[in-house]
Amino acid sequence: MAVEVVDAVRRQGRSLSQALPRAERQLEPGPARALLRERVYGLLRYAPRLDAWLDALVTQPLRARDAPVARLIQLGLYELFFLRTPDYAAVNEAVRLAGLLGRPWAARLVNGALRNAQRREAELVAIAERVDTARFAHPEWLIDRVRADWPEDAEAVFAANNARAPMTLRVNLAMTDVSAYADLLHGAGIAASPGLYAPDSLVLAQSVDVEALPGFREGWVSVQDEAAQLAAGLVNALPGQRVLDACAAPGGKTAHLIERAGGKLDVTAVEIDPDRLVRVSETLERLGLQAQTLAADACLPETWWDGKSYDCILLDAPCSATGVIRRHPDIKLLRRASDIEATVLRQQALLDALWPLLARGGRLVYATCSIVLDENTHVVDRFIQTHADAIEWPIDADWGRAMARGRQILPGEGGMDGFYYACLHKAGT
Ligand SMILES: C[S@@+](CC[C@H](N)C(=O)[O-])C[C@H]1O[C@@H](n2cnc3c(N)ncnc32)[C@H](O)[C@@H]1O
Known part of the structure; x- marks a missing residue:
């Protein structure tokens, strides 16, 4: 599913907020959804770096219609180098998925690329240090723009863009108040603290599914940075x-x-x-x-x-x-x-x-x-x-x-x- 969502964004130009919820609805709220989200966000967030690595590992360019194979290799790379997935699982699952994507011929290619990546890790690290698009994981035009507009802050901006965003709530003052709602969250086992600047806000220590928020359906609270x-x-x-x-x-x-x-x-x-x-x-x-x-x-x-x-x-x-x-x-x-x-x-x-x-x-x-x-x-x-x-x-x-x-x-x-x-x-x- 992660490969399909990322493919919808990269090949069909769909926005993530269109493509991801459609996939998420097919999964129960909980760990499976969270993992789908982690993989999709990771593949998009680090796309410029994963593209550079793919170019280094797969020298024969893939046909446009086989882009899902490229995404699958990148998913394997993300599992190997960003997640705590055991190496054998990252490689074996990616190889198995080639068949599931209707491209059994790609199993060897995926296997070769990922085993190569394990062997040539130092080279991949060097690419991530040497090439700006890979290093900052941003497209070149955006790197140039941010550097031009924010010369002092550019690297902090790139790092913040690649970080996970907190889940922040806005308490509906027409229905309740911030401290009463904070108590409700506490009672539901959800850790939160008041935001620094927005008076109606509560920042969660960890993201949760909105359905887990007390009174969400009843309108007591909204999600908003x-x-x-x-x-x-x-x-x-x-x-x-x-x-x-x-x-x-x-x-x-x-x-x-x-x-x-x-x-x-x-x-x-x-x-x-x-x-x-x-x-x-x-x-x-x-x-x-x-x-x-x-x-x-x-x-x-x-x-x-x-x-x-x-x-x-x-x-x-x-x-x-x-x-x-x-x-x-x-x-x-x-x-x-x-x-x-x-x-x-x-x-x-x-x-x-x-x-x-x-x-x-x-x-x-x-x-x-x-x-x-x-x-x-x-x-x-x-x-x-x-x-x-x-x-x-x-x-x-x-x-x-x-x-x-x-x-x-x-x-x-x-x-x-x-x-x-x-x-x-x-x-x-
Ligand atoms: C930044 S979003 C607004 C977010 C919204 N204020 C909120 O807080 O939920 C900008 C919105 O403007 C809409 N938009 C773009 N051009 C517009 C126009 N000429 N007239 C009215 N809406 C427009 C877009 O479709 C988009 O939904």
Whole structure:
């Protein structure tokens, strides 16, 4: 299953969040699911290194349609060098699986490659030290980009992107409070501690299946990284206000905004992808919250806006997602350098289109889960330069770092995902 999921990402360009849940549903929650996840994440996270090793071990290139054999060899390598699988099991199981993948002819090839890897371990280690893409396990364009934008922090960023992310919860304040929920977790034998920066958060010592969380189905709690939870505090929507969440799916931040206001917000949640909008409705339903949901293009308000201005707007813009690679390692394989330019244009268009919808004296929070300067501080700076009534509201916080505009959290800082925030006020009262 791990080989199939990784193949779906690498050959068909599917996202991990599409491909993995489909496979996971075929397994009972528990150790088998956890192991599938570990293998899939490992194969994607270390793909650039495993590719370099494969090239060294298999000199005859495989045909495109035999890519699953390449993934199978890489799974064996991952078992040998990253997991505690006994060597004989790693090799024998991979060889056996060649038949299961409908390619019995590949058994010899898999066996040869993995036995070679055991013999030539020192050479593989040298590749992992000498070649940057293998060493940092990132594609070249991303290494260049991170080095250009974050010369001092690049290696820490690569390491954080390759680390396992914590499972962080957000307690639904409309239903319970953090200390009461922490007691419930304790009673269920789940170790957790309050997050450092997000007041409604609890960080679990170990990931668990959501079904094991007390009251999950009843909406007492959601899974959301601390960095993402900072959005609602920055928007700071007050009960009774009219709020637009312009890029809403899957609805984590929409829900948090409403929870913080005790359920008393007039929220419009816009999402361009109708399938993803369903997830916003599901999120709200589970949490017992209400909002108006619209499948629409936020860049074209004339097609959906009722003409009444909003007190607050959250623009959690589509982005390169380079801040959340530790949770979505498929980004390393699916994104291209050229995607960034298109994303920046979309971010600019969204800001330009939504600004007129904000009331005078209102607040717009621009957020991305990117660490690319062009998508963050540069977008906001260009916007302020071209909009006389846009005033930056400095974020006074103990998280992240102040940028020319807004604030940036790099991945792993404070244990959080990489995120960027800027607050803009509209002049006038
Ligand atoms: C970063 S995600 C939002 C995450 C969400 N705010 C949350 O916290 O759960 C960006 C979303 O914007 C949507 N999107 C992209 N372009 C859009 C547009 N022009 N109008 C509305 N939504 C858009 C994407 O489909 C994606 O679901």
